[in-house]
Amino acid sequence: MDSADLAAIWLTLKLASVVTVLLLIAGAPIAWWLARTRSRLKRVIAAAVALPLVLPPTVLGFYLLLVMGPHGPVGKLTASLGLGLLPFTFPGLVIASVFYSFQLSPPPIARMDSVSCCNLWIGEITSVHRVLGKTDAIFRTKSIFGARFQP
Amino acid sequence: MPRLTLLAALLLTVAGAVADEVQVAVAANLMTPMQQIAALFERETGHKALLSFGATGKFYAQIANGAPFEVLLAADGETPLRLEKEGLGVAGSRFTYAIGKLVLWSADPDRVDAGGAVLRIGNFRHLALANPKTAPYGAAAMEAMNKLGLLAELQPRFVQGENITQAQQFVVTGNAELGFIALSQVYKDGKLTAGSMWMVPDNLYPPIVQDAVLLAKGRDKPAPAALMAYLRGERAKAVIRSYGYELR
Structure with missing residues (x-):
């Protein structure tokens, strides 16, 4: 194992920690809203959250590169703010990872339509799988918590 | 009863379809030509080629760990040889289907000069290449920069793609001004399709x-054998040549 390997492991750990914390902070309110709301927007938001699930990672990555690149809206914004461009930087990695992993954070929480707080992490991903029409089995493997806490 | 018949019919269809499919691992540089070849192959033979694209080294690891590929189209000669020696490839099935060309490319039509001087002038922030550990085109790019005596100087500006397609994406989106990619990704019928490029001279890599x-999992099956034969045929060769590859 050379220094490049160690650097890769270190970067992975750092990225995973930062993204996990951000997802807990960002995921909970959206999940809470998704669980309670009767808004018509519910399905739209739930679908938007689940969207990265149906896009292959390389496709999602390509569009993130486009949006954050020098010709993309986010890229133009960060450049005009004097922040430079996000791709190939640590903040860029964090943003892309949050985007990609976001699907995994609210859905397990969103089940708690009427139930107790413990169900929060146990739940299956009913709201999302209704939107996509997929089976439970697929979602159980996709949910971080589902496998361990099958009801 | 009609239900059972229907079920039987379905099963037969599925079984028939499986028998006529071939799972192909394709080096990323061959993406566009191979999609075209697979379409011709299906039309002419009725067999369907299911293509997966990626870095040759990654495919090696997947095949060694039991991935169900039946044919590998590698971006080098070493990987197929190694697979054959390890009993994962069918002995005597190897052949050279193309000789790849390395180019330095930019999406900006004015950035890369025909002599590649831009590498020395150095007015760019990022230089994309494919991971040299897994992608033969990445290794070739390293070798070319080494021969030019620019490797140490350029290394801090590297951005590495997992495979050559990702390296090209870095450049297409403008996030890297330049990148070492395969000629086949930006060339068709004698013309550059976009941007500007320098054909890296053959003596640099x-x-x-x-x-x-042919992989062990494809041994004695009709569709993989048909694909191997098809790749040697004139129709496939014409497609491969049209993307700038050399042929033996």
Whole structure:
């Protein structure tokens, strides 16, 4: 194992920690809203959250590169703010990872339509799988918590 | 009863379809030509080629760990040879289907000069290449920069793609001003399709001899054998040539 390997492991750990914390902070309110709301927007938001699930990672990555690149809206914004461009930087990695992993954070929480707080992490991903029409089995493997806490 | 008949019919259809499919691992540089070849192959033989694209080294690891590929179209000669020696490739099935060309490319039509001087002038922030550990085109790019005596100077500006397609994406989106990619990604019928490029001279890197190999999982099956034969035929060769590859 050379220094490049160690650097890769270190970067992975750092990225995973930062993204996990951000997802807990960002995921909970959206999940809470998704669980309670009767808004018509519910399905739209739930679908938007689940969207990265149906896009292959390389496709999602390509569009993130486009949006954050020098010709993309986010890229133009960060450049005009004097922040430079996000791709190939640590903040860029964090943003892309949050985007990609976001699907995994609210859905397990969103089940708690009427139930107790413990169900929060146990739940299956009913709201999302209704939107996509997929089976439970697929979602159980996709949910971080589902496998361990099958009801 | 009609239900059972229907079920039987379905099962038969599925079984028939499986028998006529071939799972192909394709080096990323061959993406566009191979999609075209697979379409011709299906039309002419009725067999369907299911293509997966990626870095040759990654495919090696997947095949060694039991991935169900039946044919590998590698971006080098070493990987097919190694697979054959390890009993994962069918002995005697290897052949060279193309010789790849390395180019320095930019999406900006004015950035890369025909002599590649831009590398020395250095007015760019990022230089994209494919991971040299897994992608033969990445290794060739390292070798070319080494021969030019620019490797140490350029290394801090590297951005590495997992495979050559990702390296190209870095450049297409403008996030890297330049990148070492495969000619086949930006060339069709004698013309550059976009941007500007420098054809890296042959003496700067060892020839990228791209070999195909029939894998153990494809042994004695009709569709993989048909694909191997098809790749040697004139129709496939014409497609490969049209993307700037050399042929033996």
